[in-house]
Amino acid sequence: MRSPALMTRRLFASALLVLGLSGCATLPPKSEPATFKPVVAAANPLAAKAGMDILEKGGTAIDAAVAVQAVLGLVEPQSSGLGGGAFMVYYDHKTGRTTAYNGRETAPKSATGKLFLKDDGTPLPFGEAVVSGRATGVPGAILMLEMAHAEHGKLKWKDLFGSAETLADEGFIISPRLGDYLASAAFPQSKTTDVIAYFGDGNGGWKKTGERLKNPAYAATVRTLADKGAVIFHEGALVDAIITKTHEGPLPGDLQPDDFKTYFPKQGEAVCDTYRIYIICVPPPPSSAVSLLQALKIVEAFPMRDYGAGDARGWQVIIEAERLMYADRDQYLADDEFVDVPVKALRDPDYIKSRVALITIGKASPAPTFGMPSKAVAWAKDNTHEPAGTTHMVIRDRYGNAVSMTTTVESIFGTGRMVGGFFLNNQLTDFSFTPVTKDGQKVANAVEGGKRPRSSMAPVLIFDKDKNFIGMVGSPGGTSILSYNLKALVGVLDWGLSMQDAVALPNVVARGEAIRIEAPLMKPDILQGLKGMGYTIQEVTGENSGLHGVMFRGDKIDGGADPRREGVVLVGQ
Incomplete structure (x- = not known):
């Protein structure tokens, strides 16, 4: 496994952050000027650098998150992208508020519990469902980021995509992690036409680690996104292309223009609870x-x-x-707009x-x-299979604002179907394939029209007992995300480990x-x-975690990137 490069520069002294948590007593807004050391941890060095570039131009954590996501969708397409979804918790230093953002995909309005059932009523094999047109929900990650940017951005939206556009136009070097996936080809998406066309070497093999890969279609998409905004995911040529692609066989889906026009990300209070002398804040359902x-x-x-x-x-x-x-x-656990979640x-x-x-x-x-x-409510047990094609980032800006965001296209390369240079998600396979048990008991996470599938994504913000912001962490990993995050939190908060040592602890699931x-x-x-x-x-021999986290310990920044992947922690001036 490659060890992550932990790149830091000499630290300035930084004051402790003070906040009021959603659902808790809110402290007075901050009036004093403050400058904090900007920090970015992300799963690929190119993405982390794109985020740091934005922060060093005076951008906010949200500005940087947009840039990081745009680059990750290009250089780490097996994990997340423009065609996927996300959950994010955001801390606003000035107001002391913590907000949860929900960019989870939704099922077509026409969808029913039969979506992943064969004609005889038995569930489809997962390998068939995951590459089908039925697997794709309305993408929400970019619409979620635009919503957050409208409220918390400082730089112009159009100025956040330069790194992604340049890398797509001029090409990027295939990283060892992406190269390893291509070398194995042990996933259903490796047989799709789009994956073969994009990653194939023209001789029946695959492009390799160290080779340069260009994606002019992706560059064109981010140029349009920068110019027009996320409305391109509501209507227009891109939406038409997504619909066309998902309507192709085998197992075509039924996304319609109105599904995109009526999709909106959600924002609201984070769910916060105490843990010993700390306060932990996370997103509400359908996050787990x-x-x-x-x-x-x-x-x-x-x-x-x-x-x-x-x-x-x-x-x-x-x-x-x-x-x-x-x-x-x-x-x-399921979408709380459709079921009562306790x-x-x-x-x-x-x-x-x-x-x-x-x-x-x-x-x-x-x-x-x-x-x-x-x-x-006594729902039926759900045995949903949730793959590990996901990524996580944590960011703090010079103003003291912070983002912990988990983002995904679900399985490796989503459905393996591409539009505009990016892969479409297979997020709807996070629903239970079987909507009811043999005795007629309904599963909470059953498919329904307009519903968001349950997710294991669980980005975390950490505060001390006085509500000072002191850290953040999160991980990809499918259903194992919760286990990975739990281990890291215990390691840092109970066992007194550095964040790097905590994320490197053995995973237990x-x-x-x-x-x-x-x-x-x-x-x-x-x-x-x-x-x-x-x-x-x-x-x-290996668990597919990709933990990224930072603890702020007085005037020291303690960052960690999972040695199982190739992420880095960058600390700016």
Whole structure:
């Protein structure tokens, strides 16, 4: 694995940020002038540099996020892009407000629970569904960023796409991560016409790491986007092309012009809760981030600092908290405009106590079933498959504003269908393929027209007990995102690790009977200790996390980029 380059410059002294959280007491707006060290962490050095260039021109964190996303969609197309969706939490230093933005895709209005069923009523194979026209929802990431930019941007929208346009026109060097994906070709999208045309070498093989790749169609799209704005995702030639592409076989979809015209991103209060002496803020549903808060409340019942990173008991707590978190998440989380999600009840102190009581330190518990928080609707269990084609960025600007954003096209290269030089998402495969059980019980995350599929994306902002902004973190990884984020938060907040050491900790993903551990990174005595407790461990060689995070510790900036990918942390003047 490539280790990330952690590039920093000499730090200026920086004052602690003070804020009021949505849903909490709001502190007075800041009137004093303040300058903070700008920071960008993103999954590709070219994207991080594009963001830093914007920050050093006086742009805000939102301005930089637009530039980072535009470049990531070009140089890391397996993970995110203009044709995908995103969740973002944003901290405004001046007003002390924390806002959650929802750019999740929506299903066509005509969609029903039969979307991913065969004629005989059985679910489509995932490999067929993921490259189908039915898999694409209305893209929301760029519309979400434009909404946020209108409120929090400083530079002009048209000036945020220069890096992406230049790289697309002049070409960029294929990174090892992208090159490795192409070399393996072990994904359904590798057989699509558009993937072969874009990445093929003309001799039946694939372009390789280190080769230069140009994308004039992408350059043309970002020029139009810069000039006209995100309205091009509401109507016009680009929308027509997306509709045409998704209506092609096999398994054509049914997106219509009105689905695009009536799509709007959402914004509102973040969901915030305490964790020991900290406050953690995340997006509301259909993000599953409230399940991360639930897991933290379970972990909070145990002396994690006493256990430490080298104690099997600490890792047991993480395992059991994850299993409980996923059991409830699979049962209850979905688009809260369509189903009643027990956001508060899942974190109710009495309910948390009932879940904690299922954990016995030193002894493996049976795989848990979902619980029954107060007034929760008993939906059917959902076993949705959620791939790991996603990315995460964290940004702070010189004004003290901050962004934590997770963005995706879902599976690797989305559906493998391209329009305007970018890949279309396969986000609708995040819905449950089976809408009801054999006995007629409905699944909360069933397909419905206009609905947003449940997501594991869970960008995080961190505050201290006095509501000072002190950090941010997040990761890609499909359903494992929640586990990756939990590990990193425990590492930083409980075990006192640097952000870099916390994101590099072995990943542990425990969902039901399956418990995966990155064995090469885990100390052998911890593995043996967990096995001695009665756990059956799947020892794996790599988990597809891509954690990026920053902690602000007085006058020091503590950034971390996941060594499993090729991201970097940049700190400006």
